[in-house]
Amino acid sequence: MAKFTKDATSLLEYVGGKDNIRAVTHCVTRMRFVLVDEKKADIKKIEALPSTKGTFTQAGQFQVIIGNEVSEYYNEFTKIAGIDGVSKDAVKNAAKSNQTFIQRLMSNLAEIFTPLIPALICGGLILGFRSVIGDIKLLDNGTKTLVENYQFFAGLYSFLWLIGEAIFHFLPVGIAWSITRKMGTTQILGIVLGLTLVSPQLLNAFAVVPGAQIPVWDFGIFQVEMIGYQSQVIPAILAAFILVYLEKFWRRVTPDYISMIVVPLMSLVPAVILAHVIVGPIGWAIGSFIANIVYAGLTSSFGWIFAGIFGFFYAPLVITGLHHMTNAIDLQLMSQFNGTILWPMVALSNIAQGSAVLAMIFLQRKNERAKQVNVPACISCYLGVTEPALFGVNLKYGFPLVCGLVGSCIAAMISVSSGVMASSIGVGGIPGILSIKPQYMFMFFIAMLEAICVPFILTTIVGKKKLSLEDIKGENSSISDNTPVQTTENKIETTLTDKSDIVSTFKSPVSGITKNLNEIEDKAFASGAMGEGFAVELTDGKVIAPFDGEVMVCFPTGHAYGLKSTDGTEILIHIGMDTVQLDGKGFDVKVEAGQKIKQGDVLVQVDLDYVKSQGKPLTTPIVFTDGSHIELLKKNSNISIGDDDIIKITK
Structure with a gap:
């Protein structure tokens, strides 16, 4: 029996069987399904599988997070299911058939x-x-x-x-x-x-002045x-x-x-x-x-009602990926009225969802594992990027999302009732106040206070009733600190060890500008579901081995590598965003799966100019998939290949 035979067989059953699968493919971390009827998918059973690290639905695709062994899992799944996989683009196109005309239109705008x-x-x-x-x-x-x-x-x-x-x-x-x-x-x-x-x-x-000759x-x-x-x-x-x-x-x-x-x-x-x-x-x-x-x-006498509706439903739009459609309206308003009323509500929605997470940080302050997700998600949200908070925290528990929506609704009504207008778009969260026209900054500040306080208070009150002891403390009262615990965030059983066990053999595999993992676009990485790590905006195309070890996974398109060091550290290097769609073009691969490597060996030479010309971001996540704890020592810094003082790793 192959490694994933049992889980793949169960997954086939839990997604509703072969007849419920319209198309399936995979990327470097996830199985991507287009299902005939998504309601037939039993999410609780799927997430309970040992090999599954989480699920989410976006743009008509039901995605199951597996990890850097997803290609092996995928091969076993398609063999058991007796179906042929298709390309990522084909799945994307098939997913649109699950959407209405309006949804497809909005998706294309996004x-x-x-x-x-x-x-x-x-x-x-x-x-x-x-x-x-x-x-x-x-x-x-x-x-x-x-x-x-x-x-x-x-x-x-x-x-x-x-x-x-x-x-x-x-x-x-x-x-x-x-x-x-x-x-x-x-x-x-x-x-x-x-x-x-x-x-x-x-x-x-x-x-053009009215009446002027054109x-x-x-x-x-x-x-x-x-x-x-x-x-x-x-x-x-x-x-x-x-x-x-x-x-x-x-x-x-x-x-x-x-x-x-x-x-x-x-x-x-x-x-x-x-x-x-x-x-x-x-x-x-x-x-x-x-x-x-x-x-x-x-701006009508009923404007506050429209504002409340928009404020309440904006975050769900983010979940579907359709929120970018509002950019077109914002830009039109800016052109026509020298400002936009919509964008302040977007920024307030970011803040409200972040405040719900802030309450979860308070409620789960004794839960070390939860804090690893909650804290970066909250910071990201307050800076205008809500996906880590939505997918990693608020959707998971449900009630923080609703409390955030209530706070966003009220804040939007305050903003519109006060005539708050932004002179530009693009800056969300708390920094969004910089885009507000000066005469409206005070009232926007008042709306910000509401967006911080109301979701925090509501989430705290509801959370004290809803959260279990395990949610709050990260353990059952009958389980000691050193007992292997299986959590909803990571089904892999791990024994907590002394965090002074610091690994110091890691050297940067790339050159570029560092950033926190929760700041990147890909939600599977940003939410921490794959593990902790950091990301680098590449400035050089050479990618080297960061330690002595072995190439466990070398994706056929050359854009992703799973490596294991001699001391057991496992990492995933994913070069760029959506670069799987390049089908290997721009990637000169130097290694293969199963190959032994020494620190400094070149894994791949990337043609950065080509990747950029295809519209693919050069943001490269480096994720530790073995459960290591990562502290980024150089944030927003320009690092060089081979640097050894970028992060601190503890096991």
């Missing part, structure tokens, strides 16, 4: 905006800082700003607009690029299309107004999809020997014409209509 989020966050921070130095009167008894008093800040204020303008003013370029990337067409054509929507020779529609392109029989779509979302989306489908059509009907000439020309030129003649004006009208409806609803 996928368009996800690659743009780092730039939006950067732009939000910059505009927020400009507001602090240029709009808040901090000097001379509250009569002058830093910009008015100091030439340095005046210069900085002006210079930073260069970056802010590049991000928000030229947003259609990023949107068109993201859509062509998502749809698999020529990305540079998308960039060029986006540039034609924001060209300097075009007037900015928001700056220059035109005169074609004799008709004229086209030279109006741009700076900061616009919907016109850019519509124009980009026209370009995509034109390119796909011409590629299908054009002979290969002339495709290099015909396809770009016959795709780009008509797309630009249609963008300025038809879809641009239509998109402008649609965007303005949506923005006006949202603005009117939130």
